[in-house]
Amino acid sequence: MSALLFRSTNGQSPSVNLRAAFLAGQAQDRGLYLPEHFPQLTLDEIAEFAELPYREVAFRVLRKFTEGAIPDDALAAMCNQAYDFGVPLEVIERGVYLMRLDQGPTASFKDFAAQIMAQMFGLFLQEDGGQVTILTATSGDTGAAVAHAFHEIPSVRVIVLFPLAEVSERQRKLMTTVKENVRTVAIDGKFDDCQAMVKRAFTDPALQHIHLSSANSINIGRLLPQSVYYFYAASRLAQPGEPMVFSIPSGNFGDMMGCVFAREMGLPVRKIIAAVNANDSFPRYLESGVYEKISPSRNSVSNAMNVGHPSNLARLVAVYGGQMDETGKIHRSPDLTAMRRDIFSTSINDERTRTSLRDFWNKYQILLEPHGVVAWQGFLDWCAAEPIGSTPAVIVGTANPAKFPEEVEKVVGWAPDVPAAMTAGLQQPEDFDRMGPDYDQFRSYLLKAHASN
Ligand SMILES: *Cc1c(COP(=O)(O)O)cnc(C)c1O
Numbered sequence: 001m002s003a004l005l006f007r008s009t010n011g012q013s014p015s016v017n018l019r020a021a022f023l024a025g026q027a028q029d030r031g032l033y034l035p036e037h038f039p040q041l042t043l044d045e046i047a048e049f050a051e052l053p054y055r056e057v058a059f060r061v062l063r064k065f066t067e068g069a070i071p072d073d074a075l076a077a078m079c080n081q082a083y084d085f086g087v088p089l090e091v092i093e094r095g096v097y098l099m100r101l102d103q104g105p106t107a108s109f110k111d112f113a114a115q116i117m118a119q120m121f122g123l124f125l126q127e128d129g130g131q132v133t134i135l136t137a138t139s140g141d142t143g144a145a146v147a148h149a150f151h152e153i154p155s156v157r158v159i160v161l162f163p164l165a166e167v168s169e170r171q172r173k174l175m176t177t178v179k180e181n182v183r184t185v186a187i188d189g190k191f192d193d194c195q196a197m198v199k200r201a202f203t204d205p206a207l208q209h210i211h212l213s214s215a216n217s218i219n220i221g222r223l224l225p226q227s228v229y230y231f232y233a234a235s236r237l238a239q240p241g242e243p244m245v246f247s248i249p250s251g252n253f254g255d256m257m258g259c260v261f262a263r264e265m266g267l268p269v270r271k272i273i274a275a276v277n278a279n280d281s282f283p284r285y286l287e288s289g290v291y292e293k294i295s296p297s298r299n300s301v302s303n304a305m306n307v308g309h310p311s312n313l314a315r316l317v318a319v320y321g322g323q324m325d326e327t328g329k330i331h332r333s334p335d336l337t338a339m340r341r342d343i344f345s346t347s348i349n350d351e352r353t354r355t356s357l358r359d360f361w362n363k364y365q366i367l368l369e370p371h372g373v374v375a376w377q378g379f380l381d382w383c384a385a386e387p388i389g390s391t392p393a394v395i396v397g398t399a400n401p402a403k404f405p406e407e408v409e410k411v412v413g414w415a416p417d418v419p420a421a422m423t424a425g426l427q428q429p430e431d432f433d434r435m436g437p438d439y440d441q442f443r444s445y446l447l448k449a450h451a452s453n
Contacts, residue, residue: 003068006033006220009318010325018069019124022117022221023132025214026202030326032314033220038264039064041231046267049235055083057235058116058228064265065224074123082115085421087229089236092364095390096379098372099233100397105421106174107400108304109255110145112229113222117215118149118156125155132213133157133450135201137194139251140167140304141399144174146215147182148425158182158215159449161194161442164434166303170403170426177428183449189437191306192297197442199326206443210450217254218311226258227265233394234267243270245393247379249371250274251305253282253312255396260319263342270391272343275378277302280347282310289336293328301350301370301407304399346381348374356380357411367416369404372397 006021010031016024021033041064049057059072059079066075085103092098104111125132134156136146143160150158160175164186175184187194198214201207217223230246238244246269248256256274263269276282277300285291297308309328317324322334348356353370356377360368368376375395382388401408401416409415418426435441 004039004065005036007036008032009034009314009323011323018066018220022120022219023124023130023211023213025212025216025219030203032218032311034315034318035065038261041266043241043266043268046231046235047240049231054087054228054232055079057232058083058225061228061231061265062116062224070120070123078116078119078123081119083112085111087232089233089394090366092366092395096393097233097237097395098366098397099229099394101229102397102400103419103421104145105148106141106144107403107419107422108141108145109226109396109398110141111149113225113254114142114145114149114215116225117219117221118146118153120221121150121156121213122153129155130211131155131157132211133159133446134213134215135159135161135198136215137161137191137198138167138175139163139191139306140171141403142216142304143184144171147175147178147184150215151178151182152180156181157449159446160184161187161197163187163189163191163194166191166299166306168303168404168406170405170422173426173430174422176430176432177425179431184432185442185445186432186434187437188434190296192295192308193437197437197439200439201442201446204443207446210446216311217252217257222254223257223261223312223315226255227261228258230259230262230269231267237392237394238268241268243268243391245269245271245273245379245382245388245391246396247273247275247375247382247393248396249302249305249375249378249398250276250282251279251302251307251310253310253316255398257312257315260316264319269342271382271386273375273378273382274343274345275374275381276345276347277305277353277374278347278349279306279308281308282313283345283347285313286336286340286343286345289333291324291328291330301353302374304371305374344382344385346378348377348381352377354411357408361412367401367408367412368397369399369401370407371399
């Protein structure tokens with residue numbers, strides 16, 4: 001069987017195999033890669049997942065994408081290595097569940113993709129003896145997950161940019177205490193500045209001799225692993241073939257695209273709820289059909305979701321038959337009717353986020369954090385708009401409350417315990433560089449880092 005190819009959402013660059021899509025991060029024409037077609041899983045195959053551990057479900061889903069590109073035994077070994085933590089599905093109330101994706105080494109769902117991506121990078125580079133510099137802009141959690149996952153992967157250097165004033169102390173420490181092949185750079189600016197600097201580096205002719213790649217959710221390697229947990233949850237919580245509702249706290253829409261991928265692959269989904277903070281460009285678009293990015297992005301308590309122009313919307317629009325370029329300009333309109341049928345989106349401001357966090361704790365004695373609770377409140381908004389009936393629903397919990405002790409304590413009155421997996425790293429000394437949102441300075445920094453090796 002021939003390997004799956006990946007096309008660019010901008011339609012100018014030729015399609016490439018998984019390895020090339022992975023190592024490039026972004027297509028030459030600045031589009032994002034999407035599978036040319038979605039491999040299918042039958043309802044029987046999905047039903048079998050109910051009895052399997054997470055790493056085995058991951059293997060069976062991912063191999064649909066990796067066939068012909070990664071040998072099965074290598075993939076199985078990667079899944080075993082990556083997924084040595086649990087994926088709890090807690091009952092909130094009858095038929096409504098919390099999927100906790102916060103048990104990985106940096107206590108956010110970003111670990112699910114970063115862990116396996118690092119292994120795949122390692123394998124691909126080992127095959128051709130190459131060297132890669134991974135550039136990552138982070139609003140908090142990606143940087144930590146990527147730093148931990150790629151730490152000590154041979155032939156990979158990682159450079160993480162983060163907005164100094166926008167990340168929590170624990171988020172920062174989870175990145176800046178990882179060293180060796182990982183460098184962190186604090187930018188005196190916003191997440192948008194970090195993202196713009198990274199994007200510019202990718203197309204900078206002066207950096208062409210450095211092989212740059214990305215571990216942000218522009219990389220297709222981020223999205224494939226993020227489809228797995230939707231299958232995992234459905235196999236355990238729904239009857240075979242029964243559609244579910246998933247509510248997903250969204251920033252760059254990579255997590256939500258994982259769910260879209262799962263549905264395209266055959267998972268029955270009644271509704272995807274894309275719950276956002278004050279950065280509401282998507283719910284507005286869904287309502288009006290006119291896309292206007294938010295610039296600069298708005299600060300909020302769910303800081304990992306402070307994204308004014310979610311890059312994955314280009315993929316979403318493409319799945320629905322349209323075309324959006326990297327600036328957010330729509331060249332061909334997607335099927336908005338179908339999009340509205342499949343997806344509900346709502347914006348939850350900080351005040352509602354805090355109130356909801358407190359109410360949720362008081363009502364269920366389950367502690368959420370500022371991101372997961374946006375998904376919960378988004379779910380309530382959807383229920384008010386459309387009777388749920390007996391459809392099972394999953395709220396996606398994307399981070400551990402201990403990552404945001406300041407916010408959580410302000411609202412519920414006490415600070416959550418730090419998970420054991422996080423404590424060791426937090427005690428190491430921090431080390432990071434610092435610069436303004438100045439591209440020329442960043443270019444010199446990259447050139448120097450490259451020359452030093
Ligand atoms: C990154 C992140 C999100 C948003 O995920 P996207 O894929 O960017 O939409 C939500 N919650 C937490 C805790 C995150 O770290």
